[in-house]
Amino acid sequence: MASPTEHEVLAAVLQIRGGTLQVLAWQRALPPDSGRWALPGGLLGDDEDVEQSVRRQLAEKVDLREVTHVEQLGVFSRPDRVPGVRRIATAFLGLVPSDADPAVPPDTHWHVLAAPAPVLANAAFDHADIVAAARDRLRAKLSYTNLGFALAPREFTISALRDLYVAALGHPVSATNLQRVLTRRAVLEPTGAVAPPGPAGGRPAALFRFTDRTLRVTDASAVLRAPSGSPGEGTRGAVP
């Protein structure tokens, strides 16, 4: 049997705030799961695809201009994931750079994801699974793409960037190695300017920026890369 279904879109929007990875969630006021934390989203409209829908629904919670990256995360389809009519969800990962502080509605807050994360223990439906998948996707992509651009301010010192990677990855990272690797991959470039000295004084630190702000695989070995300009280089769906 294949009964009619509803389709919803949900977004796990992540940002590094105060040095820790956080997720945006709103508190449900009504049953089912009232009082629990839910991801922004809602039912797919008749005249939109899931990409259009997630942008429309995110715009109700947060200024979309602050969201630097949105990608499909996957379909969550356990038959009993919500009570009532079967509802299938397309989940998205969204990223906000660390220097933004978008206005959010009163029922909506940022929640720390480092363990213990009360937001995960008190999440509605299967939303904790979606948040975990979003965090894992972000961590994986930091290792083989230039996705750091979506977490960082436009310009930053290497030590500030290191702090963002540490918060996102959840393990120590050396600033020296990070700079070496990202420079070798042509992901980073110096702006030519320096940061104003901090309260402790000391030598001013050089400022860097990401060389581009659209997602690409940075780690592909040259031997497997298509010759430049080759028609073999697909784009749609190429960087999952």
Next chain:
Amino acid sequence: MASPTEHEVLAAVLQIRGGTLQVLAWQRALPPDSGRWALPGGLLGDDEDVEQSVRRQLAEKVDLREVTHVEQLGVFSRPDRVPGVRRIATAFLGLVPSDADPAVPPDTHWHVLAAPAPVLANAAFDHADIVAAARDRLRAKLSYTNLGFALAPREFTISALRDLYVAALGHPVSATNLQRVLTRRAVLEPTGAVAPPGPAGGRPAALFRFTDRTLRVTDASAVLRAPSGSPGEGTRGAVP
């Protein structure tokens, strides 16, 4: 408005056959789009999630033991993608190793994907888009994961593996560089045996195998990798 929808799963199953990348498709006998080529799949059942459903429906077209890898590709949700009741599709990528020759039903065939690919020009609905996304996903993942294991026989010579990469990537690859890169990433290991000499004679070639046959990112720089055994290493959704 959010009207009820149907949900279907579709699989783009790829294999390198006769040295070219091919996709499994069946010819629709009935409208809509009768005579056109369609991907295996069908409506999601009430008591299954999309992963269970794609395996059930693929099993109607091909011996599942021959499919070495299946992953979610994405949601295809254009409002007019099929006529009638709105139908949303979760698409999957499936891979079959080059030495398998699974039995398929009479309406089902393998189709060459190299241009011009008649199967794409005569595909039903948005299935050509799904096939293109599957091909692009495969190409991207060959560059930063060990996914080659899912295309190759258990044991192979380097020149045979090179031929598989060339067919999948659609551009030249040097066997020497391929061996160097995959060995450095600890993706390949020699079996200790050699292949029987070909019809032209010559020195017997060493046989290799993939060190493991579950998907992992191989290209992550050590600086971004979690310390071994770290709880920071997520798995679910980690390799998109």
